Amino acid sequence: MSLHLEPIRVATGSGDEEGRLVLMQDRLVAVLVRLSEQHGPDAGRWFLEAGLGPLAGPDQPSFAGLDEAQDWILRRLDGLHP
Amino acid sequence: MASASNAELAPLIRKLESIATLSDEARQAVHALPMAVRVVEPRQDLARDKDKPAHCCVLLTGWAYRYKLLDEGRRQILSFHVPGDIPDLQSLHLHVMDHSLATVTQCRVGLIPHEGLRALCLRFPDAAFALWRDTLIDAAIFREWMIGIGRRNAHSRIAHIFCEMYVKLQAVGLAENHRCAWPVTQTDLGDALGLSNVHVNRVLQDLRAQGLIGPQDRDLVILDWDALSALGEFDETYLHLERRAAA
Incomplete structure (x- = not known):
């Protein structure tokens, strides 16, 4: 199982615009957004702006990099289909 | 002790x-x-x-x-x-x-x-009734929080809790002129309102940019009470205050 990332601008209503659509094959599973300078020490981290299906819910972590974000997403998706 | x-x-x-x-x-x-x-x-x-x-x-x-x-x-x-x-x-x-x-x-x-x-x-018995009434108001506050978490957006939830805490503090004589201490962190707010830290930060910056609250982190200064309470759909009836402390 692998993920595919596509750059996208995200209308978060804040300075956080740079995003990635996270696709598994041709299905959207999540949207990641890079946190802007307005987030101080968290600037540059990748935030799980939206999760679809099994990634939906109140748990919205942020990650140091895109690799870490993808690992987390894959683990979550794997966990449901061991 | x-x-x-x-x-x-x-x-x-x-x-x-x-x-x-x-x-x-x-x-x-x-x-x-x-x-x-x-x-x-x-x-x-x-x-x-x-x-x-x-x-x-x-x-x-x-x-x-x-x-x-x-x-x-x-x-x-x-x-x-x-x-x-x-x-x-x-x-x-x-x-x-x-x-x-x-x-x-x-x-x-x-x-x-x-x-x-x-x-x-x-x-x-009047002391017992006062404590009983306090527990009923406690439950009323939970009902409001439930509405917030279930039905209000992030801006509205945060606006509502600012109004609620200000009115509670004012009732015991610890706030006036739309200012009070605010020791609650962004993480606390997120954990209370079911929001991510990122959303709390975005909303706080937006409320400041709109001139609804002041720029301070550790003090709450409400610059536009009418706009903030409208945003939070805040109606203090549920706090059932009969008397306010002299400000």
């Missing part, structure tokens, strides 16, 4: 008198409640889930919060408390804590033995 002075008990008396009428005798009996005063540092538990306390804690100074810990370190904050509140009053009748209670700031806490509170209620 020490006893509470009359001045330290003022928020408790103001709190009770803001929601009910106390006879002079009942007020004196509240002043005379047996109480051991402790200073508790910030972020310390006052009571833990599953504890069986033998006393209730009245907050004399400082802020506290109720919370529940879930798997993987997730935390839901259930309520915030200010001087005059007795956040574990239910332990008088419900003997096992079903959540935890912790300090936000350093607090002076008055520990009232359950038997002292029971004796107060038996001798002074």
